[in-house]
Amino acid sequence: MSDTMAPVIAPPVGLDDVERLAATCVPPDVWDFVQGGSGSELTLRANRAALDDVALVPRVLRGSGAVTATSLVSTPAGMPVAIAPMAYHELVHPEGETATARAARAADVPFTVGMLSSRTLEEIAETGANTWFQLYWLTDRGRMLDLVRRAETAGCRALMVTVDVPIMGRRLRDLRNAFALPSQVRAVNMDPAPTRAHARTAGASAVAEHTRAAFDPSASWQDLEWLRAQSRLPLVVKGVLDGADAARAVSCGADAVVVSNHGGRQFDGAPASVTVLPDVRDAVGDRAEVLLDSGIRSGTDILRALALGASGVLVGRPVLWGLALDGAAGVEQVLSLLRTELADGLTLLGCREVGAAAQVRALPGPRPVPPSGVRYP
Template sequence: MSAPFADAPPGLAGVRNAARAVTDPAVWDFVEGGSGAETTLAANRAALDGLALLPRVLTGRTGADPSGRLLGTDAAMPVAVAPMAYQSLLHPEGEQAVARAARAAGVPFVLSTLSSRPVEAVVATGADVWFQLYWLRERTRTDELVARAEDSGCRALMVTVDVPAMGRRWRDVRNGFSLPPHVRAANLEPGSDERAHRSTPGVSALADHTRSLFGVPTLRDLERLRRRTSLPLVVKGVLDARDARRAAECGADAVVVSNHGGRQFDGAPPSIAQLPSVAEAVAGLCAVLLDSGIRTGTDVLRALALGASGVLIGRPVLWGLAAHGEEGVAEVLCVLRDEVREALLLTGCADLADAAELRVRRWAADA
């Protein structure tokens, strides 16, 4: 496979540049934007950049293995593709292209409830698909989504719990952002996404749509879901260690420490800042994953050193999809895996278990 970003700047910055050059400005704002003043969006990256890893030396290491296991299945690196809505906005093949690239890279792909491709078609790519569940107002519709995920062959269920309402994303409001006719919510009832297609100046049609569609899950709902499904259950959108503990006690197999990529409550702390307390609270009860702001292999090691067993990567995957479709996503995941391997080697780690023993120092405000 030729490298589509061979002439771009190093790392994923070049992918971002290539994607922005070919993406409609309103769609780009939808992908890149956060809520409010985008304070939390910026803080995610700043917090990661403010963490230094102490390399080990005198180990004699000449190679490193980034492979491991996520939710009991093999993964080529401790990374899964995060759930992201309406990927056909960026490329005609949308989620199916991303799933094929994830399969080739040996990592799980998390399919959003608001996917523009039906779950059955995405699972048919052969990828290790986890289904992300938004809690719907109508319980029967939620149950139907769970059944579809199970029947189609999804290998895990990830319920997102941090969207009682969509955060106010001013870029979408200013753009009056709505879905074009060819992009549909493929996993929902036909016509149920009508609001998402209504273009109104000064209104985010997607926020209007989710406001009419989403419910607010409770602990009782989570307990019921745990009884309802035999799939591994992941709870995404946890920042407070007390909530993580409650989710684990309800039977969650993993929690995702996440502020929704800075797209929900603007003023929430960076996800990486909350990771140690969550990992401590659920130690021995469930696994911990991290998302929001992951961009490099060093970020992956930062998360492992602070208690995560893996991370979810979001926007960079969409950059690759926008720029070069499946091949672009494959290149993003290839770059990330190479960076994880190199970061392991340069910190004296042979594998992910060694990475979990690395020590972290803050070198920013409190250096």
């Protein structure tokens, strides 16, 4: 071999590779905005540690497994994965959410349009992806209702209301960076003109100031009942960590709940999402679907979630890594890696199809001791 021969540049073979490469593609303060958690980032780290603690017991001599088509919240899905709602995709790629949506369509997974997306929900819907639309609680309920109607008209297949952000958690990386949005990146579904999110102030997060002015920290269960009455679309409640809350959300009309600590970006000290998943699954029973997010980084993580009672998972930060790396093609690569790892994992666990993962034994099983005397309706 010639000493002058160019080195072979290997493509990413796992999401760790995508993360490492993506870190070189965006400004440091944007990377911190994507990667960071709240406070000391205890919960951010706990998500990964808790998933790593879940061991799955393989069965043998059962043939090869296949990633079979499924359905999540009445939406067809090529695997039990949907893309989580995330704000401002244009921070990492100029095509923003439209590129992400094209990749979701190609991979046959639902794409959750964030209320704070940097492309309009109508533009995103035009890609042909199966979309869900995310809502935060706004002080202006009329604006919320307008967004619901726009989502219905655009053909969104579900509404997802995020309930764990009465205020934005203190994200210290953003405070130290005095993070503010570039002028060209805007929450176009809400505020097409520049807002507080663009005003840089030392020691403050402009994005947090923007949400503090718009979000309603007083939202209640009655507000969830109100939202349920506004639309016939399936309703997903995201940000639940307690079985009693999950059961009450279903009683209010939720079709699904997402067990989530917002990727470690809200209350620092909350449990890892996967730790409370079995408790939430028991509380909900078969009355609603249960999805998991916060820390999914591999096909094995998807299988861990399914074995502990989830119907499927939401994938967040890795999608932005792929988008930063190579636009729609990068997101497709992330989703393809997850599908490959999921298929291999099914075969190695002795599961012929995705549904069989629910019967896999999980050890030790990160199950907390439930509070004494607690009963779920």
